[in-house]
Amino acid sequence: MSDRNIVIVGGGLAGLMATIKAAEAGGVHIDLLSIVPVKRSHSVCAQGGINGAVNTKGEGGDSPWEHFDDTVYGGDFLANQPPVKAMCDAAPGIIHMLDRMGVMFNRTEEGLLDFRRFGGTQYHRTAYAGATTGQQLLYALDEQVRRYEVQGLVTKYEGWEFISAIIDDDSVGRGILGQNVKSHEIKAFKADATIFASGGPGIIFGKSTNSVINTGSAAAALYLQGAVYANGEFIQIHPTAIPGDDKLRLMSESARGGEGGRVWTYKDGEPWYFLEEKYPAYGNLVPRDIATREIFDICVNQKLGINGENMVYLDLSHKDPKELDVKLGGIIEIYEKFVGGEDPRKVPMKIFPAVHYSMGGLWVDYDQMTNIPGIFAAGECDYTQHGANRLGANSLLSSIYGGMVAGPNAIKYIDGLEKTVEDVPSDVFDRHLKEEEARFEELLNMRGDENAYQIHKELGEWMTANVTVVRENEKLLKTDKKIEELLERWEHINMDDTSRWNNSGVMFTRQLKNMLHLARVMTLGAYNRNESRGAHYKPEFPERNDEEWLKTTKASFDVSTQSPKFEYEDVDVSLIEPRKRDYSKKK
Amino acid sequence: MAEEKLTMIITRQDSPDSPPYEETFKINYRKNMNIISALMETQKNPVNAEGKHVAPIQWESNCLEEVCGACSMVINDVPRQACSTLVDTLETPIRVAPMSTFPVVRDLVVDRSRMFDSLKKVKAWIPIDGTHDLGPGPRMPEKKRQWAYELSKCMTCGVCLEACPNVNSKSDFIGPAPLSQVRLFNSHPTGEMHKSERLEALMEDGGISGCGNSQNCVQVCPKGIPLTTSIAALNRDTNIQSFKNFFGSDHAY
Known part of the structure; x- marks a missing residue:
């Protein structure tokens, strides 16, 4: 048994994969923290599938290189290319590994894995388990981690929240402080390497397709402690979600085109299949940023949404209902249960775009390490793979791949350390612990007249209105002013619940402040970027501008001004020369 | 126009060792609400039916689309997922209680x-x-x-x-x-x-x-x-x- 310790923040796909890789390598113990039981992580919400050019459909021509090219082209060339290529090369092996772990992927007649089409590609490259692929993948990794837990290599801390990183006097990460969400005990998790796998920030936008825990708070807290946050302005708006009172529920891209679904609305009394008309080569399977802008334009500008409302049809009613149940059962059930009384096998679904995914995240190098030595990041909370727009079914891949890279690199990093956590004076940990305990007391004693959930609601409304599909500089500046006002009002929150036991309000209040700071990174990042690229669309600057903006945005927190400051880094385009995106034509 | 109100009776419990009690809330009704969105209202306005300021209700939920399994509760005597339980399908007043097979942590939160x-x-x-x-x-x-x-x-x-x-x-x-x-x-x-x-x-x-x-x-x-x-x-x-x-x-x- 080794006394070397790795702490992993987050138990979704990236965190679990990093855990498995580190445990498999041996010689370390892993503490795995997760706010929720890992089996309830947001990865469960991924529906349509996972990409990998396994190329067993007899199409010829598909290859990891094609997958790589589709991914950087779909991402409008903002991603550094070497890690994307490495991910696409690893993809077929990842799918085989998941298959060996027992994921119940849909099969062909011969009992081989089946693959379907997804946006931004013309190949059948997406392995899937009905329409609940994320859930099935998460369970498979959860089961493998449980095996290591029984063997004593992994200790799970479920119901523990990341509070802050422990950064020593040499600016090196030495673990984290976590807090139990029930007892509110704060504990130092000493470690020579920390891996962030804390997921995305969709809840900053109020209602989105994201789970309640996707506040981005952990990554934001690390940014406030000095980590660089990259490409924060790139937020994916998924074209097809169903509006709801508490959240916007995703309707998988696999329905749109992959399994024959068609997007349309009425124009002059006739069905108008606008994506098929405008983009004959890709049709309904154009990438998400493009489909979203088209639907938005039709509803908001042309006022051609269903009954004049912000909705268009996603239509599967012409398909064989039995086949739909086998391939898309999960989303059909969601539509039936949450819309109430409408059967998508018989009538078209009504959908509208919703905030879905952050391409941006913590800046990491090619080893997945942040600018703080000893702190790594993987999954949606890092910025690496998707550039300015993520292709569907690449997120399950990138989260698993990120974990696969981060786990072994964390061990390699520890092997190379001259000074370990044992050499760090204990007062470093005690000091951090005391500081956070004092801050928690301050939170519990907040006595003002503001309500944290109300502030969050306003944040979500402003962000959704101004920092999503269409961005205008004037509105972005106003939004930033608004967020500053909300930060000021945050100071006057009244802690409605003063209990020291399972108090979710006090935990949310702390998260909210982190969210507000991260919202400024997104908003000002969008304000600065005077071009249109992928998901970032500015009518004032409608074209992509490689000369000035083929650059990664790097935001860091300036303590003196309490604001983000920005610098820009060239994108590594050493493998594929950037070219203009045009989905009306084949590549 | 007076807003339509929804009456919810919640079985609450402050800690694992304290006795359970019922508390009634009047919630602003909107069409297509589910149990989660009704509970969320008590966070923004933590006031019970008697107009008393109380601690907001504690519950577990995450995905809100019935794939994570977090939000199991006993709603009108039936154990089910709170996210996929639409208010319009229920008789009122709506009774929400924690599952009884598992130890209660606080309010609707249980230890599974x-x-x-x-x-x-x-x-x-x-x-x-x-x-x-x-x-x-x-x-x-x-x-x-x-x-x-x-x-x-x-x-x-x-x-x-x-x-x-x-x-x-x-x-x-x-x-x-x-x-x-x-x-x-x-x-x-x-x-x-x-x-x-x-x-x-x-x-x-x-x-x-x-x-x-x-x-x-x-x-x-x-x-x-x-x-x-x-x-x-x-x-x-x-x-x-x-x-x-x-x-x-x-x-x-």
């Missing part, structure tokens, strides 16, 4: 860790040689994959344990959910190589003999998992396994 422990007990995983690239996995007939996939949708939500009369503080029965997981892992071509280990775990105390065949589980499962079919199949499998254990068999792996 026993379910995750059961998954360890029954070895609910496929043992693999490693995550390195060993090429494609075993082939599997699509027909078999389809029923196995149904089993693999179990979210460990605990609703089936709540509905089962044989899961209670007087028994160590692990309940329907982990039983069905044994059938899932035994159906996989690699998992099948280790099926005796899982079946033997079910033949111990707290295993399959705890089922009293009330069939409540299959009626409440939000994912429609054929739990009773699984239990029947496992009864057969454990019987065969006990013969193999007694007489020996060339097929006893």
Whole structure:
């Protein structure tokens, strides 16, 4: 048994994969923290599938290189290319590994894995388990981690929240402080390497397709402690979600085109299949940023949404209902249960775009390490793979791949350390612990007249209105002013619940402040970027501008001004020369 | 115009050791609300029906689309997922209580860790040689994959344990959910190589003999998992396994 310790923040796909890789390598113990039981992580919400050019459909021509090219082209060339290529090369092996772990992927007649089409590609490259692929993948990794837990290599801390990183006097990460969400005990998790796998920030936008825990708070807290946050302005708006009172529920891209679904609305009394008309080569399977802008334009500008409302049809009613149940059962059930009384096998679904995914995240190098030595990041909370727009079914891949890279690199990093956590004076940990305990007391004693959930609601409304599909500089500046006002009002929150036991309000209040700071990174990042690229669309600057903006945005927190400051880094385009995106034509 | 109000009676409990009590809330009604959005209203305005400022209700939820299993509660006497329970389908006043089979943490939050422990007990995983690239996995007939996939949708939500009369503080029965997981892992071509280990775990105390065949589980499962079919199949499998254990068999792996 080794006394070397790795702490992993987050138990979704990236965190679990990093855990498995580190445990498999041996010689370390892993503490795995997760706010929720890992089996309830947001990865469960991924529906349509996972990409990998396994190329067993007899199409010829598909290859990891094609997958790589589709991914950087779909991402409008903002991603550094070497890690994307490495991910696409690893993809077929990842799918085989998941298959060996027992994921119940849909099969062909011969009992081989089946693959379907997804946006931004013309190949059948997406392995899937009905329409609940994320859930099935998460369970498979959860089961493998449980095996290591029984063997004593992994200790799970479920119901523990990341509070802050422990950064020593040499600016090196030495673990984290976590807090139990029930007892509110704060504990130092000493470690020579920390891996962030804390997921995305969709809840900053109020209602989105994201789970309640996707506040981005952990990554934001690390940014406030000095980590660089990259490409924060790139937020994916998924074209097809169903509006709801508490959240916007995703309707998988696999329905749109992959399994024959068609997007349309009425124009002059006739069905108008606008994506098929405008983009004959890709049709309904154009990438998400493009489909979203088209639907938005039709509803908001042309006022051609269903009954004049912000909705268009996603239509599967012409398909064989039995086949739909086998391939898309999960989303059909969601539509039936949450819309109430409408059967998508018989009538078209009504959908509208919703905030879905952050391409941006913590800046990491090619080893997945942040600018703080000893702190790594993987999954949606890092910025690496998707550039300015993520292709569907690449997120399950990138989260698993990120974990696969981060786990072994964390061990390699520890092997190379001259000074370990044992050499760090204990007062470093005690000091951090005391500081956070004092801050928690301050939170519990907040006595003002503001309500944290109300502030969050306003944040979500402003962000959704101004920092999503269409961005205008004037509105972005106003939004930033608004967020500053909300930060000021945050100071006057009244802690409605003063209990020291399972108090979710006090935990949310702390998260909210982190969210507000991260919202400024997104908003000002969008304000600065005077071009249109992928998901970032500015009518004032409608074209992509490689000369000035083929650059990664790097935001860091300036303590003196309490604001983000920005610098820009060239994108590594050493493998594929950037070219203009045009989905009306084949590549 | 006066806003339409929805009456909800919540069974609350401040801590694991304190007594439960009921508290009524009047919630601003909107069409298409689910139980979660009704509960969220009490966070923005934590005032009970008597106009008294109270601590907001504590509950668990995450995905809000019935795939994570977090938000199980007893709503109008039926254990179910709060996210997929639409207010318009319910009789009012709506009564919401924590599941009673599990220890209450606070209000509607319960401790379901026993379910995750059961998954360890029954070895609910496929043992693999490693995550390195060993090429494609075993082939599997699509027909078999389809029923196995149904089993693999179990979210460990605990609703089936709540509905089962044989899961209670007087028994160590692990309940329907982990039983069905044994059938899932035994159906996989690699998992099948280790099926005796899982079946033997079910033949111990707290295993399959705890089922009293009330069939409540299959009626409440939000994912429609054929739990009773699984239990029947496992009864057969454990019987065969006990013969193999007694007489020996060339097929006893």
